[in-house]
Amino acid sequence: MSSDVPEPTDVEARTVETVRIEDEMEQSYIDYAMSVIAGRALPDARDGLKPVHRRILYAMHELGVTSGSSHRKSSSIVGETMGDYHPHGDSAIYDTLVRMAQDFSMRYPLVDGQGNFGSMDGDPAAAPRYTEARMSALSEELLEDIDKDTVDFQSNYDDRLEEPTVLPSSFPNLLVNGSSGIAVGMSTNIPPHNLGEVIDATIELIDNPDSTVEDLMEHVKGPDFPTGANIVGRDAIYSAYATGRGRLRVRAEFEVEEWKTDRERIVITELPYQANKARIVERIAEDVNEGEIEGISDLRDESDRNGVRVVIDLKRGANSDVVKNKLLENHLERTFGVINLALVDGQPRVLSLKETLEEYVSHRREVVRRRSEYDLEEAEDRAHILEGRLKALENVEDVVELIRNSEDRSAAKSGLASEFDFSESQAEHIVRMQLGSLTSMESAEIEDEYEEVQAEIDRLTAILESESKLLTVIKDELREIKDEYDDDRRTSIIEDQGTVTHEDLIPEEDVVVVMTEDDYVKRMPIDAFDPQGRGGKGIIGADVKEGDRVSAVFQANTHDYLLCFTNHGQVYQLKTYEIPEMGRTARGKSAVNILDLDDGEEITAVVDTDSFEDDECVTMVTKNGYVKRTAGEEFDNILTTGIIAASLEESDELVDVEVTDGTTDLVIATERGMTIRFDENEVREMGRNARGVNGIKLQGDGDDRDAVAGLVAMDQDDDRSLLTVTQNGYGKRTLLSEYSKQSRYGKGLIDIKTNERNGPVTAVKAVTEDDHLVAMSERGQIMRTRAGEISTVGRNTMGVTIMDVEADDAVASVDVIPAVAAGDVSESDESSE
Incomplete structure (x- = not known):
């Protein structure tokens, strides 16, 4: 050792603490884990960003590299972020910047990149010296109003500068762009979503704080990936949204x-x-x-x-x-494991869809409150100055003389304060005023500005004093974001029960589906039932067990997706090919694995989803005469457990459903043979949870009261006639012109006589002569006949025999096979005649 170097000296420690090494290791590892969890790997539930994302965007904001500026070298942005806010490796910062610019990684990129930023083939981005970047327009919305004391700031790593702890975030970025990361002992994997859907759900939650996950899923259909593709199955989406965890199957x-x-x-x-x-x-x-x-x-x-x-x-x-x-x-199919884990008050929490939006709304409420307080203080300060200027203009000659006779500016300010009771800030402003501001035009402009500032003060005060007005501001700003940046959904949601769909391997054929009160169900080919002349007994269509009866029969195609409406006001989605195919004499199989029906719940109407157009409505009628119209789009996302189609009174039931487009007349028929016809536009569109409005005035009271039997939608030029069928197998066809149009909620007109021979009305249908009817009795007899077999007569008649039913039997259900599907059989049937 050189003689220049002083000998080391021992320094005695002030205190020595003895600890067990396992305790020290445990505590140190916990400290390290929490540092990684909170400082690196997990996003904040409020703005959906990890610290590195937040620091990059804030550094770009401070540099002025906004969407309206020119692009800046990525190396410059990385260096600025690393030097001022993020003391970690430049490669980690650049990798994050690159991902925020990739349109195949981010649903809504937060960085606008120029150059090679990688590809879906796994190609890496070019070096940061070759690429350029700037903020995207949407990312600026995350930092909107950050200079108005809307969020808390903290010192940066070397205490030279301050950085935000969270961004104001004008939209729910955590759900919109998602996030992924691996911390110590936990990880997060949040899928991206459609901006418009998430904003709609946020507004729904603000309007209805008691909204359930199912209610919010009316808006958020599911994740919306930037690469599109398909999510298989809605149940997995619901599980992920309800619990914060789930496994989604994503298919090319x-x-x-x-x-x-x-x-x-x-x-x-x-x-x-x-x-x-x-x-x-x-x-x-x-x-x-x-x-x-x-x-x-x-x-x-x-x-x-x-x-x-x-x-x-x-x-x-x-x-x-x-x-x-x-x-x-x-x-071509892979699993996306959803783990909706984010930081809430600095602690990691797995959040449901509702909890995620609640955290955002709570954050946004605080941001708008703090911004309003900041703007109010600014406006009050400005109003105070303007009040001083107006007062000075009122005493302009005395003010000018006092300032002119003062020795210096300080004396002038003191004189103004003592003579005219100006505040210090007002006096400072007045002595700095230019003579040109004393003109009459300038005076008018000051008065106008003062009125505007006072109006702004009133507006901000109202927001701070009213929770509802504050929430309205949040909703309005969210709608503005949606109007500016919303786009179409890219990812579709498809149904499938297996790993691989076999739907394409199932032949398309028209079938008859039979359901019973005890929830037995089966399908049979329509071809198994040859058309007969009217008045026949038909053949066995189902072996109904004792105590059970047929509740519904309807025609469908094996590839149809059907909406099944029940008497309890629920609607379920059903794939026809999932119903077991069985012979005529079979009873059927339990529907428990196909439809989750409650005790006493029966299918009363079926609608093919392929028949929906964008502007069409689902029109429903209940036993007690209520009618309602609901937009078809409200039935797009139906769970296996069903969703509410209509809210019903305790004694009411949903009876029938039609798809309408706003141009038809509605015809409601009752069990006692009354009908009423009115314009469907007399019934306004309403939500699924609505009860509806009165459609027909039913006769009788209590147990003796009439009940609705069915609903038909027809237009003035419709070439179909109204078919009425009674329980005892009688029926008739009548032209629509026989039923004069009335206003809603009238008694109606007599349609058919419901005496002891006919029995009460079972069904009403709109048919052409070439349509075929499939009628089924409660005990399982089924009959198919051509509608043209039934003669066209006027109202208030007895009708003719359509189906010969036994004394202890009755017609349970009637469905129509359109002429297109029945055409070949109709022609052969007519030629044989």
Whole structure:
């Protein structure tokens, strides 16, 4: 050792504390874990950002690299962020910046990048010296009003500067862009969502704080990934939203095309979120070479800047369904594990959809309150100055003389304060006024500004004094964000019970579906029932057990998605091919695994979802005569447990449903043979939870009161007639013109005589002569006949025999097979005659 270096000296510690090494290790690891959890890996529930995201955006804000400025070198932004706010490696900061600019990673990119920012094939971004970036317009909304004391600030790592602890966040970014990260002992994986849907759900929660997850799902249909694709099954989405955890199956979007004679190809146009396209293509090629997938002749990636396009050519004679299922099983479907974990008050919490939005609304309420207080203070200060200027103008000659005779500015301010009772700030402003501001025009402008400032003070005071007005401001600002940035949903939600759908392998055919009171259900091919002349007994259609009876029969296609409305006012979605196919003499199988019906709940009406148009409504009528119209879009997202279609009184039941478009007349028929016809627009559109309005005035009281039997929607030029069928098997057809139009809630007109022979009305339908009827009795007899067999007569008649039912039996249900579906049979039937 050199002689220049002084000898080290021992320094005695002031205190020495003895601890067990396992205790020290445990505490140190907990401290480290919490530092990673709160300081790096988990997003804040309020703005949806981790510290590194927040610091990058704030650094860009401070640099002025906004959406309206020119792009700045990424290396400059990274350096500024690292030097001032985020003392970590530059590669970690740049990786975060890159991801915020990738439109295939972020549903709504927060950074507008210029240059090579990577690709879906896993290609890395160019070095930061080669790329440029600036804030996107939407990311500026996260920092809106940050300079108005809306959020708390803290010192940066070296106490030179201050940085925000959270951003004001004008929209719920946690759900909109999602987040992912691995902390110590926990991880988060929040999927992105559609901006407009999330904003609608937030407004719904503000308006109805007691909203359930199901209510919010009326707006938020499910995650909306930037790469599109399909989410398989709604149950998994509901589970994720209700508990904060769930597993979503995400399936690629593809279609089978014909490209040569007897040749097909599969074209993939969308891939699951975060999938590596190049790796998927490579793995498919490996499976083809190893013989795992047969029938593929060529595979190529034709993707470009306009989107994904992977083409798989099939060999001649190859079964595209088999190849498609193999691709789905191994390559084109993946699981997205939802873990909605975020920081709430600095602590990690798994949040449901409702709790996530509640945290955002609470944050936004605080931001708007603090902003209003800031703006109010600014406005009051300005009003105070303007009051001084107006007072000075009123005494302009004396003020000017006092200032002119003062020795200096300080004496002038003192004189103004003592002579005219100006405050210090008013006096300071007056002595600095220019002579030009004493003109009459300037005076008028000051008075106008003062009135505007006073109006702003009143507005801000009202917001601070009224919770409802403050919430209205939040909602209005959310709607402005939606109007500016909302776009169409990219990810579709499809139903499927298995790993791979077999729907395409099921042949399309028209079937008859039979349901009983005890919830037995089955389907049978329509062809099993040949048309008969009216008045026949029909044939056995179901072996109903003792004590049970048929409750509904309807025609459908095996590929139809049906809305099944029940007497309890619920609606369920049903796929026809899921109903077991059984023979005529079979009883059917329990529907417990298909529809979750309650005791006493029966299907009373069925609507094919393919028949919906954007502007159409679902029109419903109840036993007690209430009628309501609800927009068809309100029935887009139906859970397996069903959703409410109509709120019913205790003694009421939902009877019938029609799809209408605002141009039809509604005809309501009762069990005692009365009908009323009125314009459907007399019934305004209302929500699913509404009861409806009175449609027909029913005769009788108590147990002797009449009840609604059915509903028909027809327009003035409709070529169909009104078919009425009674329990004892009698019926008739009558032209719509026979029923004069009335106002809603009248007694109506007599339609058919419901005497001892006919019995009460069971159903009313709109039919053409070529339509076929399928009528089924309570004991399982089924009959199919052509509507033209039933003669057209006037109102207030007895009708003719349609179905010969036994004395202890009755017609339970009637459905119509449209002429298009029944055409071939009708022609053969007519030719045989």
